[in-house]
Amino acid sequence: MPLRIYDTFTRSKQEFRPIRGNHVGMYVCGITVYDLCHIGHARSAIVFDTIYRYLQAKSYDVTFVKNFTDIDDKIINRANREGLTAGQVAERYIEEYYRDMDRLGLRKPTHEPRATLHIGGIIDLVQELIRKGHAYEVSGDVYYAVRSFQGYGKLSGKDIEELEAGARVEPGEAKRDPLDFALWKKSKPGEPSWESPWGRGRPGWHIECSAMSTHFLGESFDLHGGGMDLIFPHHENEIAQSEGATGKRFVSYWLHNGFVQTNKEKMSKSLGNFFTIREILERFEPQALRLFALMHHYRNPVDFSEQSLREAEKALYRGYASLRLLRGLPATGKPLLLPERLEALSDRIDELNNGFFEAMDDDFNTAGALSCLFDLMRLINTHFKDATAGPETGVVKGIDAFVRKAADILGVFDSDPSAFLSSRREKRLAGLGLTKGAVEEMLERRALLRKERAFKDADAIRAELLRQGISIMDTPGGTVWDIADE
RNA sequence: GGCGGCAUAGCCAAGUGGUAAGGCAGCGGUCUGCAAAACCGUUAUCUCCGGUUCAAAUCCGGAUGCCGCCUCCA
Incomplete structure (x- = not known):
C-alpha cells in the first residue's frame, strides 16, 4: 500500500517517494526554549512523533531531526529579566521540555541539534548566500534579499507585491527592501555573540534550520514539518535560504499540523489562553492527551476543553x-x-x-x-x-x-x-482519601451480607462506597471495584 | 484588504463520487438478587442555494458563519 501525504506546497495528497531508496530524512522545527511548553506544542510533538513511528513501522530507515532554537530575542529578554545568561535560560527550558515530552512518550529523534552549536555552519551558509547574490551586509547585519529569489512566496501562496505593501521595517534596520529578513544580527552590548566575517553577532531566526537540516540530512531531503503558523514566514524563508544557496529542491513534502484552540481561538503565548502540558498532566493521563490528539486529524484545528480530554481518558x-x-x-x-x-x-x-x-x-x-x-x-x-x-x-x-x-x-x-489500570486506581484512591484496605474491608462485610441474602444492608454498603467515589461490580469471580467516574 | 482553511447526530470527530467510521453522553433490551461493567438495538434529509453527474457530505459556482496566516508563535 502506498503512503500518501498531504503536501502544503502542492496543497494536495501526494504518493510518498523517498529521495534515497529506503532512507527517509525528516526535519521538524522544534521549540524556542524560553518558557514551558503548552498543549499546542504537545499536539505538534505527538503528531510528528506518530509520523516518525509510522514511517519506522513501514520499515523506512528514518533520520529524524528536531531542533532547539536556543538563541533568540525572547530567550535574551527572559535572561535579562531573571538575571541569567541566555545559555542558562535555554538549558533550563530544554530540561523542562524533556520532562514534559518524556511523559508523553515521545520517541527520541535521531538528532536534536541546538542552533548555538551550529554557528559555523550558519556562517558558511550566510557567506554562500552573499556569494550567490542573495544576501548583503549592512554594517554588521546581513539580510536576505528576498527579491533575488525567484518564487519567493511559493509555499505560502503569497504575492510578493502584496507582502511589500504590508511590510514593516523596525527602527534601526538598514534593509534595502522592507521584505528582506535578517540572516545575521550584529550583537548589541551584553548580548550573546559569536565572531563572524561581519563582526560579532548572532544568527537570525530562520537560518539555523536551513543550516542544521542540511548538515544532518543533506541539501535535499524528504519531509519537513511544523505548525501551520510556520508556513510563513519561517518555512518560506528556509526555502529561499536553502534553495538560494544550493540551487536544488530543498524539501519534497511539507507537513503542517493544525492548532489547538480554546473557545475557537488559537492557543498561544501572546493571547495568554494556554494550558501548559505540566498542568494538564497533573490531572489527566499522558496517554489521554496523546489519544485526544490522535482522535483528530493532524491538519484540522482542535478545540481543547476539559470535557474532550475527559472523554479521551474514558476511552x-x-x-x-x-x-x-x-x-x-x-x-x-x-x-x-x-x-x-x-x-x-x-x-x-x-x-x-x-x-x-x-x-x-x-x-x-x-x-x-x-x-x-x-x-x-x-x-x-x-x-x-x-x-x-x-x-x-x-x-x-x-x-x-x-x-x-x-x-x-x-x-x-x-x-x-x-499495571496501567491499577496504578490509575491507586492514584485516584489517594485523591479520595481512601485506602485499599478500607475499601476491601467494606467489600468483605458486603460479601457476607450478600451470602445471607441481606441485600438491603449489602446495598447500603455499596451506596456508601459510591458516595465516597468507589463503584463496584459483582462478577462470577468475585466483586471487583474501581474509582467511579465523576 | 490579500492568501488559506473549516462547517457531518446532544457533544467530539473520520470520511474527496456509489445513500454516512469511531469516541463521549442518552434511550430500550440482555445479563444481574438489584446494580455496575460488558454486549445487542436505537439516535444524521452531512450550514444554505444553484450546477455537473446515472449517482455528491464528497466535484464546480454562489451565500452565510467561524478560524488561521500576512508581526513572535507548534
Whole structure:
C-alpha cells in the first residue's frame, strides 16, 4: 500500500517517494526554549512523533531531526529579566521540555541539534548566500534579499507585491527592501555573540534550520514539518535560504499540523489562553492527551476543553480494560468458540487490521485508524468476556499482535493493562482519601451480607462506597471495584 | 484588504463520487438478587442555494458563519 501525504506546497495528497531508496530524512522545527511548553506544542510533538513511528513501522530507515532554537530575542529578554545568561535560560527550558515530552512518550529523534552549536555552519551558509547574490551586509547585519529569489512566496501562496505593501521595517534596520529578513544580527552590548566575517553577532531566526537540516540530512531531503503558523514566514524563508544557496529542491513534502484552540481561538503565548502540558498532566493521563490528539486529524484545528480530554481518558480506560481481558486469557484450554465463529472472527480482525493501515497510509489518518482499534476492543469484549478457558488458537495471538503493532505506532495502549489500570486506581484512591484496605474491608462485610441474602444492608454498603467515589461490580469471580467516574 | 482553511447526530470527530467510521453522553433490551461493567438495538434529509453527474457530505459556482496566516508563535 502506498503512503500518501498531504503536501502544503502542492496543497494536495501526494504518493510518498523517498529521495534515497529506503532512507527517509525528516526535519521538524522544534521549540524556542524560553518558557514551558503548552498543549499546542504537545499536539505538534505527538503528531510528528506518530509520523516518525509510522514511517519506522513501514520499515523506512528514518533520520529524524528536531531542533532547539536556543538563541533568540525572547530567550535574551527572559535572561535579562531573571538575571541569567541566555545559555542558562535555554538549558533550563530544554530540561523542562524533556520532562514534559518524556511523559508523553515521545520517541527520541535521531538528532536534536541546538542552533548555538551550529554557528559555523550558519556562517558558511550566510557567506554562500552573499556569494550567490542573495544576501548583503549592512554594517554588521546581513539580510536576505528576498527579491533575488525567484518564487519567493511559493509555499505560502503569497504575492510578493502584496507582502511589500504590508511590510514593516523596525527602527534601526538598514534593509534595502522592507521584505528582506535578517540572516545575521550584529550583537548589541551584553548580548550573546559569536565572531563572524561581519563582526560579532548572532544568527537570525530562520537560518539555523536551513543550516542544521542540511548538515544532518543533506541539501535535499524528504519531509519537513511544523505548525501551520510556520508556513510563513519561517518555512518560506528556509526555502529561499536553502534553495538560494544550493540551487536544488530543498524539501519534497511539507507537513503542517493544525492548532489547538480554546473557545475557537488559537492557543498561544501572546493571547495568554494556554494550558501548559505540566498542568494538564497533573490531572489527566499522558496517554489521554496523546489519544485526544490522535482522535483528530493532524491538519484540522482542535478545540481543547476539559470535557474532550475527559472523554479521551474514558476511552483510554475502556480500551485498557479490554486489553486486560485479552492478556488475561489462558494460553491453553478448551477453545471457546465454534470453528466457524472463530473463522468469522479471524476475517473480521484481518479487515480491521487492513483498515488501520489503510487509514494511516492516507495522510496519517490516526482518527480513522483508531476507529479500527476501538472496533477491535469491542470484539475482544464480545468474544472473550466470559472466558474461563482460552483457546489455543492463532486468533488471540493475532489480535494481540495487531494491538501491539498499533500501540507501538500510536504510543497509546502500549502499557501493561493491569499495571496501567491499577496504578490509575491507586492514584485516584489517594485523591479520595481512601485506602485499599478500607475499601476491601467494606467489600468483605458486603460479601457476607450478600451470602445471607441481606441485600438491603449489602446495598447500603455499596451506596456508601459510591458516595465516597468507589463503584463496584459483582462478577462470577468475585466483586471487583474501581474509582467511579465523576 | 490579500492568501488559506473549516462547517457531518446532544457533544467530539473520520470520511474527496456509489445513500454516512469511531469516541463521549442518552434511550430500550440482555445479563444481574438489584446494580455496575460488558454486549445487542436505537439516535444524521452531512450550514444554505444553484450546477455537473446515472449517482455528491464528497466535484464546480454562489451565500452565510467561524478560524488561521500576512508581526513572535507548534
